Amino acid sequence: MSRYLSNLFWLLSDRVFMMVFQLSLFASIKRLYGLEVLGGWATLNNISQLLLSVFLFGIDIVVVKKIIDKPSHAGREIGSAIFLQFLGLLVYALIFLFITLTFYKTIPSSLNYALILISANFLSLFAKFIFFHYSALVESKYRAITILTSVAISYGFLWICIYNEFYIFYSYVFFYFVQALISIYIYINYFPAATKWFVDISISKNYFRVGLKLIISTVSVSLFTQCDVILLEYFSGAEETGAFSAALRLSAIWFMLGGLIANAFFPKIVEIEKISQTASFIFIKWISGIVCAMSIYAALISTVLSGFIMKLLYGNGMELSAQIFSIHMWSGIFIFLGSFSSKWLFSKEYINFEVQKTLLAALLNIALNLIVIPKYGAIGAAIVSLFSYFVANLLFFACTKKTRGIFYVQAESFKYVFLPWLLIKDYGKVKCQFR
Template sequence: MKFTALKGFDQEAFNKYLKNTGWLMFGKLLSLIVNLLIARYLGPILFGDLSFGLSLVAIMAAVGALGLDTFIIREIIQEPNKRDEILGTSLWLRLITNALLIPIVIGIYLFSHHLTPNPSEQPLTLLIGLLALASFFKSFNVIDSYFQSQVQSKYVVHVQNTSLIVTAIFKIIVISLGLPLIYIVLAYVLDGLILASGLIIIYQKRGLHIFDWNFDKQRAKDLLKKSTPLILAAVMVSIYMKIDVIMLKSVGSKAVGIYSSAQNLSEAWYFIPVAIVTSVFPALLNARKTDLNRYLKRLGNLYDLMVLISLPIAIFISFFASDIIHIIYKGKFDGAGPMLSIHIWSGVFVFLGAASSQYLIAEGYTRIAFYRTGLGAIINILLNLWLIPKYAGLGASVATLIACIASTFFLLFVSKTRNQGILMLKSLFLVNLFKKILKIEQS
């Protein structure tokens, strides 16, 4: 019974992504613990400043990724002999874009800060500039995409964990010495630098050479043409996941800090669907080529798995949210409990959305991916405009939940994708699980 939802995947594939998830879990758990220590150390106001900067840069990073990750995987699988051209072109596109985005994001912040100045709050120009620099190093994540295409994500996970351990030690030293916020921000720059260097090193150690990469103008045009809807979709995802923090800044850094303390705990689980769908995506593509029924069955099983993981988490945390906040943050962020009890339910729909996004990519429905995330972003912004002035972080939590539901189940309202929407609904209401339980009882 325990692994019924995984029946559609072969044991070898399951073992691979289970192992990858285990390594990722170690890294994410370490990161979560350190971030909780940082929040407790900084307190609501300074933690609010850090969270605001990270959220603003996260939207920039969505642009800088250029929506290329999945396309790099697909292109390499389809044209393995063009590997160096695909990776080289993708890297240069990202380097140029991310370099241009650093002054742009600083300019956006300065403009918005000038429009809504708060004399009691210090400008965050240096903080945002350094976080944008840290994001620049993510350009080298094209190497991660290569290893995913070869189902060799374990190498990347090892690099990620090494980087996390080094920066975790650095952050703990900063906290122990009582150093100011800017040193914690420098840890993010260090993390980006170590990760980029590590990716290059493991690529070279596999007998491959980054200096063999080349830029092709026509390939660049083709990649950008294909990925443009995904760029916009990724920006929309970032907006409806992060815009609440940015809009809360109008209430004050303290409000941002309290809300972010709940948001961080709620989103701590989001690496799980990413790890799973990343590992099974090549298997889904292969099944689509060879056996359509098996492909559809695998998608249904994937949705079931997403719900079976996320639903118990949401139920447990929603009941004990206030106690969890009080214990973890030692009373510094009391008031975040009700926000967490609402926000945690967004995860159920994020899990389903992550799984269905792989279906949209496999089918080439990039416009639909854009439309559904655009809908989520618009709903979130409108609800935040209405709810944040009245209820601050509690209103932002409600807005995020409604936006996630609308975005995920937008597929129900498009004829091409309605069947997938129905599959997700069945998974959400545990229809398949109950069928399997009844079948076992009858047998």
């Protein structure tokens, strides 16, 4: 257990610092340029993420699982995956530029935003040299060191930009530039020689075939999380989009915690599932109970303090963002539960179910937003998001025989919210699985 908790600590360290840096950038954009500029940046950023979900093929977790299964093949798996994703990024860049110049040229500095985002995404590919390998080995120290150092340097650069009235958007791509340099240094000097990567075209083709299946899932997830911003910009304008994005940027810091905990324990879920599904359900129910309780308590606190938090971070005029934030934080309950149910699906290689649930949620999210946003704006979008996460990450699993077991596990995990002492009582059943 201590090994996985140590890995989680390093994962949390890098993600928290990264999200704080991004939040600082968002807050600086709002304070210096206003909500309309923030809305324009957020719109193009969301379109970029939507395209990336297609052209990176969603294979990251598949690569990590391959390395878990066959550590001796790590170099071949990493190199082949990165080669495929590099080709995908080339296509992404061309399409993103076309969309920006054709449909979003009315947004001030839209071409600059697009070039900054494209450069950052190419540079981020270098970090995957070490991300894939150390995630599989449950050793995220080097990745965390890379992120923490990059954030520290980039934070300094951000404040230099603010003080000297430079174009602060450059600090975004500067972070990924520093991260790329550090990742390359770690790869050259600390990576095991036996796992130095190389490209195997046959493996790249196999990842491409798997990616084609996963594209529906990854695009659905991206549509699920990005379409509200894009539709808000279309129906309500850049200012309301900026208010919505400001709230979501803050809630995202909390939501990423569920994904990080699930990522840290994913190798263990794979290992336990090979032994017994009953054993894996015991662990998933217990850990889901922890994150479920955390998310409910956090949502209650956020509901009370949302106005104060928004004013502290962004300044005055953020009343709408405060309302959005207080609603959106309740989505965390189902986002946290979904982090573990998705990992269980991948451990069972139930990729089709992952595709189905995310596609259903995306279609539901888009359809409801088209109805709700024109009338209720950003508040309606936040409520739709909450309902869609409930359908995707809980209700869906009750609908099929193969996934009904995980539905019961998730439903039972709510008992830990009201009976928290059972977490301590049931810890013994979980602890023995880590010996």
